[in-house]
Amino acid sequence: MQQYLELMQDVVDNGTDRGDRTGVGTRSVFGRQLRFDLGRGFPLVTTKKVHLRSIIYELLWFLKGSTDNNWLRERKVSIWNEWALENGDLGPIYGKQWRSWQCPDGSTVDQIADVVSQIRTKPESRRLIVSAWNPAELPDEAAGPQDNVRQGRMALAPCHCLFQFYVSEGRLSCQLYQRSADLFLGVPFNVASYALLTHMIAQQCDLEVGEFVHTFGDCHLYSNHLTDEIVYEQLSRKPRPLPSLSIARKPDSLFEYELEDFVFEGYEPLPGIKAPIAV
Numbered sequence: 355m356q357q358y359l360e361l362m363q364d365v366v367d368n369g370t371d372r373g374d375r376t377g378v379g380t381r382s383v384f385g386r387q388l389r390f391d392l393g394r395g396f397p398l399v400t401t402k403k404v405h406l407r408s409i410i411y412e413l414l415w416f417l418k419g420s421t422d423n424n425w426l427r428e429r430k431v432s433i434w435n436e437w438a439l440e441n442g443d444l445g446p447i448y449g450k451q452w453r454s455w456q457c458p459d460g461s462t463v464d465q466i467a468d469v470v471s472q473i474r475t476k477p478e479s480r481r482l483i484v485s486a487w488n489p490a491e492l493p494d495e496a497a498g499p500q501d502n503v504r505q506g507r508m509a510l511a512p513c514h515c516l517f518q519f520y521v522s523e524g525r526l527s528c529q530l531y532q533r534s535a536d537l538f539l540g541v542p543f544n545v546a547s548y549a550l551l552t553h554m555i556a557q558q559c560d561l562e563v564g565e566f567v568h569t570f571g572d573c574h575l576y577s578n579h580l581t582d583e584i585v586y587e588q589l590s591r592k593p594r595p596l597p598s599l600s601i602a603r604k605p606d607s608l609f610e611y612e613l614e615d616f617v618f619e620g621y622e623p624l625p626g627i628k629a630p631i632a633v
């Protein structure tokens with residue numbers, strides 16, 4: 355994960371200091387890319403301990419099509435708490451757009467089931483895309499997350515907003531476009547989540563894993579992460595070898611995976627680093 359640290363250093367050295375929606379302030383660069391060969395280890399940050407359980411449950415929750423934070427809370431995953439209503443509702447965020455994108459005629463599109471079926475039947479297609487960016491349901495940037503949900507809008511605009519698959523020589527690759535990236539807290543989650551999704555879809559489609567290509571728009575470090583205890587501490591650490599992932603069984607569909615199916619070996623990270631989240 356040296357390249358993750360290099361991107362962090364790039365933001366520190368070349369970023370411009372700017373204000374942002376949350377009021378915290380960031381240092382940011384625009385337009386960057388990381389590439390991970392998934393055959394050479396699972397891309398999980400090793401220079402701090404990353405909470406894999408939260409990442410896996412969040413992905414399973416997206417794949418269920420759920421936007422109800424209670425499902426995560428029941429599993430002790432707290433990463434969406436700040437954005438949810440009292441009753442758990444997060445509005446039409448990822449799960450809704452992935453599994454039941456609303457059409458004008460009242461029908462819905464299951465983009466995930468469709469893309470898996472396309473990968474199986476038309477692997478050379480150049481249209482293997484899933485988009486969470488639904489302009490009709492975006493939040494009003496001037497209102498808070500809960501107010502947006504009360505209006506039937508998303509609590510937060512999709513950050514990882516569009517991804518595309520590519521099949522070549524029996525390998526499945528995935529490229530993500532992330533319009534806005536919290537490099538310290540969000541990105542380790544996003545890289546691992548899409549790497550995991552690529553492994554799952556490859557297994558379902560009888561393919562090997564290829565690359566995960568992570569393309570960024572506004573790539574930032576929050577100003578309250580630019581401290582000796584947080585970002586500079588992480589930049590002083592040396593990456594360790596990557597863990598490996600094996601999947602214990604092959605479920606009948608992409609929607610039937612469980613936490614216990616994912617077996618990670620050789621994850622020996624440096625200690626965790628706590629940081630405040632910008633809401």
Ligand SMILES: Nc1nc(=O)c2c([nH]1)NC[C@@H]1CN(c3ccc(C(=O)N[C@@H](CCC(=O)O)C(=O)O)cc3)CN21
Nearest residue numbers: 405408433434536539540541543627628629631632633
């Ligand atoms: N500012 C911001 N950054 C994000 O990364 C982010 C948002 N907002 N809003 C929506 C989701 C929620 N995500 C989150 C939220 C919290 C953590 C976080 O606090 N991580 C800690 C603790 C992990 C845990 O307890 O499971 C970490 O050390 O990684 C990570 C991703 C990613 N997203």
Ligand SMILES: O=c1ccn([C@H]2C[C@H](O)[C@@H](COP(=O)(O)O)O2)c(=O)[nH]1
Nearest residue numbers: 375511513514534535536540541544
């Ligand atoms: O998966 C995610 C979700 C969110 N983020 C970060 C990126 C930004 O710091 C905030 C979102 O704020 P916007 O004003 O909507 O850009 O959350 C992330 O990195 N990964």
